[in-house]
Structures are given as C-alpha cells and as structure tokens.
Amino acid sequence: MSASSMTPAPLPCWQDVAALRGPAPARDEIARPWRLGTERVHWFSRSAHALARLVAWRAGSHQKPVLWLPDYFCNQSSQPARAAGARVRFYPVRSDLSIDWVACRDLVKTAPPDLFVFVHFFGRPLDAAPAADFCRDAGAILIEDAAHVAKPAGAVGTIGDFTFYSPHKVLAVPNGGLLLARTEAADTASFVDPASTDAPPVASWFTKRILQKIAPIALARLHVRLATQAFAEDPQGGAPSSMAALSSAAARLIQRSAARLSAIGIERRRNEQALRENLARHPGTPLFSADWDDAVPYRFAFRAESPDIAARLYHTWRQRGIPVETWPDMALEVLGAAEHHRDAIALRRTVLLLPVHAPVDPARLRLA
Numbered sequence: 417m418s419a420s421s422m423t424p425a426p427l428p429c430w431q432d433v434a435a436l437r438g439p440a441p442a443r444d445e446i447a448r449p450w451r452l453g454t455e456r457v458h459w460f461s462r463s464a465h466a467l468a469r470l471v472a473w474r475a476g477s478h479q480k481p482v483l484w485l486p487d488y489f490c491n492q493s494s495q496p497a498r499a500a501g502a503r504v505r506f507y508p509v510r511s512d513l514s515i516d517w518v519a520c521r522d523l524v525k526t527a528p529p530d531l532f533v534f535v536h537f538f539g540r541p542l543d544a545a546p547a548a549d550f551c552r553d554a555g556a557i558l559i560e561d562a563a564h565v566a567k568p569a570g571a572v573g574t575i576g577d578f579t580f581y582s583p584h585k586v587l588a589v590p591n592g593g594l595l596l597a598r599t600e601a602a603d604t605a606s607f608v609d610p611a612s613t614d615a616p617p618v619a620s621w622f623t624k625r626i627l628q629k630i631a632p633i634a635l636a637r638l639h640v641r642l643a644t645q646a647f648a649e650d651p652q653g654g655a656p657s658s659m660a661a662l663s664s665a666a667a668r669l670i671q672r673s674a675a676r677l678s679a680i681g682i683e684r685r686r687n688e689q690a691l692r693e694n695l696a697r698h699p700g701t702p703l704f705s706a707d708w709d710d711a712v713p714y715r716f717a718f719r720a721e722s723p724d725i726a727a728r729l730y731h732t733w734r735q736r737g738i739p740v741e742t743w744p745d746m747a748l749e750v751l752g753a754a755e756h757h758r759d760a761i762a763l764r765r766t767v768l769l770l771p772v773h774a775p776v777d778p779a780r781l782r783l784a
C-alpha cells in the first residue's frame with residue numbers, strides 16, 4: 417500500500433503535474449464526459465458557486481428566491497448561495513436518504529421553493545422523478561446535485577433543469593465545478609458565466625499534493641491523527657473561497673484525468689466492495705446495497721449501530737491513520753429544529769465515510 421492510500425483525496429500522477437502548464441482547453445471540450453446531449457456548459461471553481469449563480473439568476477425574476485436543500489447537507493456548501501440572497505429552507509430526508517414528501521407538502525404551504533436541490537448522495541443515482549413532479553406542481557426549478565457523482569450513471573442528469581458535478585472531488589485536480597443547463601430559460605442571456613471573477617490560485621493545492629505524494633506513510637498517518645476533530649463537532653462558518661471561476665491549470669488537469677474516469681470507477685467500486693466485506697462483522701450496516709452497476713461510489717458510507725459506536729470507530733480508525741470522515745457540518749437551522757430533522761441528525765451521528773479512491777489496509781480496520 418502506498419502513502420497515497422491514506423489521503424482523504426486522490427493524488428495526481430507525476431505526468432499530470434507536468435501538464436499543469438500549457439494551452440487552456442475549450443470549456444465545452446472538457447465537459448464532454450459529463451454532458452449527455454446539448455446542455456449548456458458553465459464551469460466554476462466549485463459547485464457551491466454554481467448553486468449561487470443559479471440563485472442570482474433566479475433572483476432576477478424572484479427577489480430573494482427560496483432555495484430548498486435537504487436537511488442532510490453541508491452548511492459550508494450553502495454559504496455562497498446564501499450570500500447570493502437565497503432564503504434557505506431545509507426539507508427532511510428519511511434514514512434511507514429518501515425525501516419525506518409528507519413534510520415537503522407541509523413546508524410548501526409556508527415557503528414554496530423557487531429552486532429545489534435533489535442530491536445523489538455519495539454517488540448513488542437516486543430517483544429524482546418524484547422531485548420533478550413536486551417541482552412541476554410548485555413551479556420550482558429542479559437542480560440535480562451530482563457533486564458526489566463521478567460521471568453520469570443511471571438517470572443522473574436526465575431529470576433536473578440543471579445538474580451540477582464536482583470533478584474536483586473525484587479527480588486529482590485543484591478545482592472544478594460543472595453546471596449543465598437543460599432548460600430553455602437557462603439559454604437566455606441572463607445566465608452568465610463567472611468569467612469575470614477570479615479563479616482560486618493552485619500553488620497551495622499543488623504544494624500540498626506533492627508533499628502528500630512524497631511523505632512517508634508514517635507521516636501521512638500522523639497527519640490524519642493530528643487533524644482529527646471531535647466526532648460530534650460541526651464547525652460553523654468557513655465559507656468556500658469567493659473565487660468562483662475555474663482555473664486554467666484545473667481545466668487542463670480535468671481534461672487529462674477525465675480520460676481515466678472509467679478506470680477510476682472500476683477501482684472505486686473494487687475498493688468499496690473490499691470495505692463492505694471487511695466491515696461485515698462490524699456493528700453496523702452499509703448505507704447502500706452493493707449493486708452500483710456503472711455508478712461510482714464517492715465514499716463507503718457505513719452506518720454504525722449507535723452514535724457511541726460510530727464515535728469509537730471514528731477515533732480508533734483516525735488514531736490508526738485512516739482518514740475516516742463524518743458528514744456533513746449541519747446547518748444551525750437544522751440543529752435548532754431537531755424534532756423536524758430527526759433522521760438527518762441521526763445519520764450525521766451514526767454514518768462514517770471511508771475513502772475509496774485507494775485501498776484501505778484491512779488490518780487497520782479491525783475492531784479495537
């Protein structure tokens with residue numbers, strides 16, 4: 417096992433690093449692996465900025481648009497949308513990540529959505545058709561959040577008016593959020609790319625990844641141990657960088673590494689399957705069944721039997737240098753209305769996420 421297997425994010429290969437300089441590829445060209453037809457292509461540094469752009473676009477016709485997000489959602493990712501003027505409402509998901517439509521029909525009476533975000537959690541293609549029906553009735557724009565999805569699979573990207581992907585999460589690239597627009601409305605001139613905004617600098621990403629590539633395994637493990645925060649901690653604040661544009665270096669790296677997406681998918685499925693087998697005797701169950709077909713897991717999501725067990729496994733594994741994670745940092749609105757968001761809060765307290773971009777040493781996963 418290499419040190420790279422112990423990092424939370426995939427690392428670039430040396431040839432990719434050498435390709436950081438060079439001519440910038442056409443934006444439509446790099447979107448090819450994610451585009452299904454004639455969707456309009458809009459690149460950003462991150463998907464959170466794509467969402468903010470949709471809010472700003474919708475604000476043109478609906479002042480301070482109401483944005484519905486699932487209650488199981490990373491608060492940090494909602495910050496650019498909030499800054500763009502969104503009035504955020506959180507709709508409840510159930511413990512199997514399906515949408516609580518009874519609660520939605522209640523919520524629609526007081527705060528009907530202008531924009532509705534449907535999430536394909538952890539890369540699993542989930543059924544967005546009921547959300548499309550709901551949005552049609554409510555007069556809302558449907559956004560498929562495929563930030564955890566490596567590449568189109570199942571019906572991902574075929575239902576929503578918009579779909580966004582976060583190639584920077586799956587590929588070893590410094591930034592990259594892709595918004596694909598299917599609606600006629602989005603073809604109007606009012607929808608503008610963030611070409612005039614800055615792109616984040618890539619030097620620190622580059623330096624960090626190089627250090628991770630050359631660091632001895634022991635150092636990588638020590639870093640995981642030292643970077644561990646308390647299991648129950650949800651850091652508030654911390655908005656993503658305001659630089660919303662895709663950097664040219666990232667564009668080049670995305671184009672190069674996207675060519676390996678199929679191989680990446682096979683490897684991720686294999687690693688996910690190995691984790692599934694290794695954890696079969698642990699007190700808990702995988703969040704999803706094993707049938708991924710051609711979809712690609714973003715993380716192996718393991719639901720521990722109780723919050724105490726989850727916390728114990730989390731700390732044990734991190735002490736052993738495995739970059740297991742909790743998700744998400746929950747919004748204060750969700751935590752403050754716990755009776756409406758019971759399942760999302762329970763998910764946050766019991767689900768552990770293990771990386772699947774590289775194999776995890778089974779010996780380190782054993783129970784204490």
Ligand SMILES: Cc1ncc(COP(=O)(O)O)c(C=O)c1O
Nearest residue numbers: 462463464490493561563582593
């Ligand atoms: C479900 C989901 N949607 C959207 C985002 C935002 O993605 P990005 O990091 O590209 O801004 C995240 C980020 O973690 C996420 O988990």
